[in-house]
Amino acid sequence: MRKKVEKPKKNRNLQKTRAEILEAAFGEVFTRGFQGVSVDDIVAKTNLTKGAFYHQFPTKLDLGYSLVEEVIQPMTYSRWIEPLKKYENPLQGILDQLKQLIGKAHPVHLQYGCPLNNLVQEMAPQDSIFKEKLATALHNWIEGIEKELNRGKQNGFIRPEVDTRQVAHFVVMAHEGFYGMLKGLNDPKAFQALYNSIEKYFETIKNI
Amino acid sequence: MRKKVEKPKKNRNLQKTRAEILEAAFGEVFTRGFQGVSVDDIVAKTNLTKGAFYHQFPTKLDLGYSLVEEVIQPMTYSRWIEPLKKYENPLQGILDQLKQLIGKAHPVHLQYGCPLNNLVQEMAPQDSIFKEKLATALHNWIEGIEKELNRGKQNGFIRPEVDTRQVAHFVVMAHEGFYGMLKGLNDPKAFQALYNSIEKYFETIKNI
Numbered sequence A, B: 001m002r003k004k005v006e007k008p009k010k011n012r013n014l015q016k017t018r019a020e021i022l023e024a025a026f027g028e029v030f031t032r033g034f035q036g037v038s039v040d041d042i043v044a045k046t047n048l049t050k051g052a053f054y055h056q057f058p059t060k061l062d063l064g065y066s067l068v069e070e071v072i073q074p075m076t077y078s079r080w081i082e083p084l085k086k087y088e089n090p091l092q093g094i095l096d097q098l099k100q101l102i103g104k105a106h107p108v109h110l111q112y113g114c115p116l117n118n119l120v121q122e123m124a125p126q127d128s129i130f131k132e133k134l135a136t137a138l139h140n141w142i143e144g145i146e147k148e149l150n151r152g153k154q155n156g157f158i159r160p161e162v163d164t165r166q167v168a169h170f171v172v173m174a175h176e177g178f179y180g181m182l183k184g185l186n187d188p189k190a191f192q193a194l195y196n197s198i199e200k201y202f203e204t205i206k207n208i
Helices: A002-032 A039-044 A050-056 A060-086 A090-103 A115-123 A128-154 A164-184 A190-203 B002-032 B039-044 B050-056 B060-086 B090-103 B115-123 B128-154 B164-184 B190-203
Strands: none
Touching (some): A002 A039, A060 A090, A090 A128, A128 B164, A164 B128, A164 B164, A164 B190, A190 B190, B090 B128, B115 B128, B164 B190
16 A cells, blocks of 8 residues: 555655746746756755755756746747737737737846747757757747737738738747847847838738 | 167057957957956966056956947948948948848857857846947947948838838848857758848838
């Protein structure tokens, strides 16, 4: 009996440990970069031992891969794709989300940029598995946007001849570009300039 | 007499040393990130001693600031602004440069992204002086593009009501976004998708 009860508990604990490490690592990597953070730094932010860390993630790179797959990908989905589903017109949804999540974000948050973009810029050239995981995250984002745009096209908000895959590429590029620029510019007016341009671009694809 | 001859020679040598260090550092930082490279790594890529390095750059951060001001800023100017001057229509110049420098670039080069964007993403949140230097580099780029767009407006290629500052912001964002995306995606078709969208955006501002 004991064994049967213990096993699921152990699994639950392992999952809790994993979640605790990933949460701590996300914050550290987001603010200091992947190469700027050591396993010791991450362990110090948890109540765990270094042994518990290595039990979950044999190397720091393994942790990085899991950060992309288990934290950043679901986060991208829930911030940038899920909210579009409540809009009849996804173009309006994309503009509203940009305003909400970037335009109204506190400068302290914006100074760290986008967790996915940061890792792409820092780690894609350093490690081929990292690059593969990051490319998958970007592709899933593009595909998610494309799907919403296709729905918008079916609902008559987007011109029938528009290549929604192409627009989805551009939309994701613009999100990463917005974050990247706002991180580099000490200029609160920059968001509006960028926003107005993407709004104008949408004019070229929307059904009138 | 000897002293008078020696002094300019010493200055020339110091300048040569500085250039040698900056060149080596640029390559290392471009391919491995600022935090991923040590002073030792950089010195090893030169024929100089560590003493010669520290004589030029008291700290690694000082080297980083000089990389932005003495290497990356002039490079940005000569790659993305200077070539526009030979175009009557700067919008065409911007599109041609994107095709030339990104669309036709070898994938090996694109995998490392844009030297300026990389440093912005990595170092802007880490150090306020770095951020200031990087913001200046971005602002100079935006201003350079704005100036060319104003010329294009005067020549009748851009609609009179267009806010050229805003367009310049968007153009620089798109450059950084292009580099950022291509670095993350293993997809040679991505450039065309992005390029077509910026071309469409230009349709909204050009004089017909």
